[in-house]
Amino acid sequence: MDDVFTLAGRRLGSRLLIGSSGYPNRQVMLDAIEASGAEVVTVSIRRISLEGYAESMVDLLGGRWTVLPNTAGCQTAKEAVLTARLAREALDIDWVKLEVIGDRETLHPDSEELLRATAELVGDGFQVLPYCGDDPVVCRKLADAGAAAVMPLGAPIGSGLGVSNPRAIERICARSPVPVILDAGIGTASDAALAMELGCAAVLLNTAVAKAEDPVRMAAAMKHGVEAGRLARSAGRIPILTHAEPSSPQLGLVGS
Template identity: 70%
Template structure:
C-alpha cells in the first residue's frame, strides 16, 4: 500500500526508533516490537566501544529475524562527532563493521545543545555520498540547508523538531511544513518529539517519517508509548492524505438547525 521508499528500500512503517536509554534491553526489544518499526538507529561510538553494544546488533538481528519482513534495518549514526572528518571516519568504520552503507549523519556544533553544524554537515554529506554511502543527515529546520543536502545526494533529510532529548515537540511547524513542501527527498522529523500528538503533527505537516528515541525510552511505560507512537504516525499520515477541513475563525453549525420546536 503506502510504502515509504528511501534509497530504493521500502518501509511499511514510517516510524524509526533509537536504541538508547531504555531501562533494559528487553524493554527496548519489546518497545521495538510494539512500535512496528523497521529501522533502528544506534550510535557507532557506543558499538565500537563495549561488548554490550557490539552484541546489540546481534540481539536485534536475532530478535527481529523471524519477522515477515526479515530482521530490522540498521541505521548506524555518528552521534558525538564534532567535525566532518570525524563523522566520515566513524561512518567508514560503521560500514566495515556492520556491512551497511546506511548512515544517519550527525555532526554536532555544540555539545550541550547537540545542535547540527551546518558547514561540517554539508561537507561530510558530500564526502560520504561520493564514497557510496546512503546518507541521512540530521539537520536543523532550515529550508536552504535541507535543499543543499538533497542536492548533494542525501537520501533523505532529517530536520529537528526541537533540541535532541528535549521532548518539546515541533517548535517551528511552519519551517517543517515549508521544508516538506519543497523537498525532493523524503523528510524525516528527527529529534524533539515528546508525545504521540507531536508525531502525528509531524506527519500532518508533510513529513514522510518520524525518528524518535527518548520519547519512548524515557516514558514511564516505554512499550505502551511505542504502540502509541505507531498509531500516532499512522493517524498523522492518514490525516495528511485525507485532506483536513479548512480552519475557520468563526463557528459554523455542524448540526443544521431547521427544526420546528421553539423556533
C-alpha cells in the same frame, strides 16, 4: 491504505523509525521496538565500542529489524566520516544517519560540517540521512549533495518540546525533493501526529519512548500517532475558520 514508503531504496511499511539508546534494559528496548512497529532501528556507533556495543546491538537487532548506524556525538565532518566508514566495515551496512553536532550543550547540528560529510560519504557510496536544523537552505543543499533524505529537528534532542517551529517544517516538506524525516524533539504522540500532518514522510524518535514511564506503551502510542498523522495528511483536513460553523442541520428546530 497502500502506503509503502521508500527510503534509500528500502521499502518500508512503517513511517516510524526508532532509536535504541537509553532504555531501562534490553528487554524493554526489544519490547518497545516491537510495539512501535518500526522496521528501522538506529544504533549509535562508537569506535572503541564497535566490537562491543554496536556489534552486539546489531547481533541483537539485525535479525528482526533493519539497523541504521548513526554517528551520534561526532563534532566534525572528519570524525563522522571516519565513524561511518568503520561502521560499514565492521557491520557491512552502507547507510548512515549522519550526526555532526555543533556544540555539546544544544546538540544542534553543525551545517557546514554536515554538508561536507554528506558530500564525502555520498561520493563514497553511502546512503546518507543527515540530521539537520530546520533550515530550508541547508535541507536543499543536503538533497543537492545526494542525501537520501533530510532529517530536520523538531526541537533539541531529548527536550520533548515537540515541533517548535511547525511552519518551518511545513515549508521544508513543501519543497523537498527527498523525503523529510522529523528527527529529535518529539515528546508525545500528538507531536508525532503533527509532524506527519505537516508533510513529513516519517518520524524518528528515541528518548520520548526510551525514557517514558512505560516505554512499551509509549512506543504503541507513537505507532498510532504516526499512523494518525499520515492518514490525516492524506485525508485532506477541513480548513481552519475563526468563526463557528454548525455541524447539524439548522431547519426544523423544536420551538422554531
